[in-house]
Amino acid sequence: MNAPSIEQEPVLAMRGVWKSFPTPRGPVHVLRGMDLEIEPGSFVVITGPSGSGKSTFLNLASLLDAPTQGVIHFAGRVVSTLTEDELCVVRKERLGMVFQKFCLLTHRSAIENVMFRFRYLDTPEDEARARSQEALDLVGLGRQADQPVRLMSGGEMQRVAIARAVARRPDLLVADEPTGNLDRKSAEAVMQTFERLHREGISILFVTHNDELLRYATRHLICREGRLEDRAS
Amino acid sequence: MNRRLRAALRDIFDDVRARPGRAGLSFLALGVGMTALTVLLAVLGGLQERSRQILEELGAQVFAVTQAPPEDSPRDASRLRPHHVDYLRANLAGGAVSGIRMYDVAGPDERTIRVMATDGSLLDIRPWRLLEGRFLDAQDLAQRDRVAVATQRLSDDYGWRVGATAILRDTPFRIVGILALGSGALESETTESALLPSERTFFVPATLPPYWRPSRTMPEATLDALYVRAPAALPLETAVEQVRSLLTQPDQFVGDLSFITPEVLLQRLRKLQDTIRFTAGSIALLCLVLGGTTLMSLLVANVRERVTEIGLRRALGATQADIAGLFVLEAVLLTGIAAIVGAGGTGLVLALARDQFPVPLRLDVVVLVTPLFVATLLGAAFSFWPARAAARISPAEALRNE
Numbered sequence: 001m002n003a004p005s006i007e008q009e010p011v012l013a014m015r016g017v018w019k020s021f022p023t024p025r026g027p028v029h030v031l032r033g034m035d036l037e038i039e040p041g042s043f044v045v046i047t048g049p050s051g052s053g054k055s056t057f058l059n060l061a062s063l064l065d066a067p068t069q070g071v072i073h074f075a076g077r078v079v080s081t082l083t084e085d086e087l088c089v090v091r092k093e094r095l096g097m098v099f100q101k102f103c104l105l106t107h108r109s110a111i112e113n114v115m116f117r118f119r120y121l122d123t124p125e126d127e128a129r130a131r132s133q134e135a136l137d138l139v140g141l142g143r144q145a146d147q148p149v150r151l152m153s154g155g156e157m158q159r160v161a162i163a164r165a166v167a168r169r170p171d172l173l174v175a176d177e178p179t180g181n182l183d184r185k186s187a188e189a190v191m192q193t194f195e196r197l198h199r200e201g202i203s204i205l206f207v208t209h210n211d212e213l214l215r216y217a218t219r220h221l222i223c224r225e226g227r228l229e230d231r232a233s
Numbered sequence: 234m235n236r237r238l239r240a241a242l243r244d245i246f247d248d249v250r251a252r253p254g255r256a257g258l259s260f261l262a263l264g265v266g267m268t269a270l271t272v273l274l275a276v277l278g279g280l281q282e283r284s285r286q287i288l289e290e291l292g293a294q295v296f297a298v299t300q301a302p303p304e305d306s307p308r309d310a311s312r313l314r315p316h317h318v319d320y321l322r323a324n325l326a327g328g329a330v331s332g333i334r335m336y337d338v339a340g341p342d343e344r345t346i347r348v349m350a351t352d353g354s355l356l357d358i359r360p361w362r363l364l365e366g367r368f369l370d371a372q373d374l375a376q377r378d379r380v381a382v383a384t385q386r387l388s389d390d391y392g393w394r395v396g397a398t399a400i401l402r403d404t405p406f407r408i409v410g411i412l413a414l415g416s417g418a419l420e421s422e423t424t425e426s427a428l429l430p431s432e433r434t435f436f437v438p439a440t441l442p443p444y445w446r447p448s449r450t451m452p453e454a455t456l457d458a459l460y461v462r463a464p465a466a467l468p469l470e471t472a473v474e475q476v477r478s479l480l481t482q483p484d485q486f487v488g489d490l491s492f493i494t495p496e497v498l499l500q501r502l503r504k505l506q507d508t509i510r511f512t513a514g515s516i517a518l519l520c521l522v523l524g525g526t527t528l529m530s531l532l533v534a535n536v537r538e539r540v541t542e543i544g545l546r547r548a549l550g551a552t553q554a555d556i557a558g559l560f561v562l563e564a565v566l567l568t569g570i571a572a573i574v575g576a577g578g579t580g581l582v583l584a585l586a587r588d589q590f591p592v593p594l595r596l597d598v599v600v601l602v603t604p605l606f607v608a609t610l611l612g613a614a615f616s617f618w619p620a621r622a623a624a625r626i627s628p629a630e631a632l633r634n635e
């Protein structure tokens with residue numbers, strides 16, 4: 001797997017980031033001057049009440065959306081001014097994402113889903129397969145590589161999704177409520193997977209409502225009224 | 234195969250497999266449309282080819298002058314006669330004129346043979362090909378030799394070769410030539426027997442007594458038709474008018490004439506072409522529009538159902554062009570396969586049942602490739618809007634949709 005690109009610089013930094021959405025009654029400011037730095041190798045968990053701006057923040061952190069105002073640095077590079085196509089390149093090469101509802105291709109096997117990570121990269125198929133198998137081994141599903149994901153449990157599906165996110169080692173792994181749809185036991189298995197990835201040196205940005213998961217975090221941020229507050233964890 | 238293309242094909246295959254009903258319906262409508270389009274192209278192409286053959290077989294600058302039979306035209310004094318041939322030859326400088334008389338006679342196997350009594354100039358006018366030997370000449374006419382020129386069909390049917398003796402109603406004729414009459418295009422398009430002797434025609438000198446008739450007495454010298462080749466410099470219509478005018482002069486008057494020009498023959502074909510173009514064209518257009526709109530609705534529904542997948546693809550680095558390309562490729566592939574199945578299957582059926590088809594057909598690369606081209610355009614056109622809509626979905630919105 002690749003080493004983090006720049007060890008010393010924050011993997012993600014936001015300076016005075018605002019995100020507003022236009023409405024008929026004027027713009028709604030969801031993020032209000034957010035500042036943040038995420039150091040390489042950290043496991044940052046963000047909690048906060050509904051409507052506090054967590055999802056909007058995550059979209060910006062995942063480079064899926066652009067800020068209305070402010071600057072975002074990703075791995076030492078200003079990304080808030082990049083074009084859509086340039087952002088696509090950063091996303092496919094340097095980011096990993098895990099979603100609450102897995103976002104798997106249910107007609108395909110576990111390894112095919114993981115290999116989908118390379119769908120828009122120029123990685124040779126053999127290499128993609130090898131890396132995908134390695135990622136499945138990492139999340140403990142190496143023996144179920146050829147099993148159709150629709151036959152898997154929720155926890156296993158989420159681990160396949162995690163394997164997909166890390167098959168090409170990301171600079172930052174962004175996870176949006178990855179245990180939100182899982183029972184306690186499955187959630188625990190998934191969190192142990194995240195913990196293993198963290199030990200492997202992957203930076204993780206994790207959004208959850210579940211305070212029990214804070215024990216895995218190296219840093220806890222609370223999102224409140226469009227701003228992030230640092231809490232010791 | 235390019236890895237990305239293979240991956241895209243895999244994506245499309247997965248999508249079709251996930252929604253077989255809708256894809257099947259769209260495929261069916263497009264397939265029917267392509268079938269109708271192929272039939273339309275084959276028939277129109279066939280009719281066009283037939284038109285070309287008619288012009289070719291009638292000959293450049295050639296027209297026929299025929300007259301209603303005597304029972305319809307009781308004024309015997311005004312019938313076409315051999316002196317009209319000389320009269321026209323004298324007045325149509327640079328042209329050629331030939332007259333014919335026709336008789337139907339039972340052949341050796343009792344099948345009908347058409348005997349055509351004419352002169353040597355017929356071959357200067359009609360572009361029939363002499364396969365062997367020679368055509369009738371002035372000497373044959375002058376000496377009233379019992380010589381004949383047979384068509385290839387008669388030659389094949391009865392073994393009549395050059396030098397052989399053909400016996401027609403107990404009268405021997407020496408075969409001096411074998412003639413090919415063309416593709417039969419005229420035969421199938423016109424009831425005017427004067428224009429095209431059947432493939433079983435026996436040409437004899439016009440001066441021979443009708444040995445093949447029970448009475449064997451020379452009939453009153455009338456002609457069934459004249460063939461005229463207009464002078465090269467004279468427009469055909471002008472030549473027709475000139476002949477009409479010559480044959481209505483008081484001392485040369487001929488009544489109830491019909492002038493059969495290529496234009497007259499082609500009119501019927503053009504009418505048929507227009508009818509087919511309108512009917513089969515409407516069906517093809519309807520099916521293609523139906524197929525296209527079904528395809529579009531399939532793609533719109535796909536986009537709606539695959540919003541999360543689109544979000545995932547964008548999250549994994551797909552550009553807007555990648556997303557749009559996926560839907561366009563899916564549509565083009567679906568329409569392309571429908572075209573291959575529809576046009577290919579129809580082409581095969583038409584080729585096998587060609588003889589049973591009531592109109593001429595042309596089955597060539599153009600007929601088979603055009604539907605594929607149309608299908609590609611159709612796929613691209615009808616997928617444009619859904620593909621653009623898919624490409625414009627914000628990845629953040631799409632993933633929130635999960």
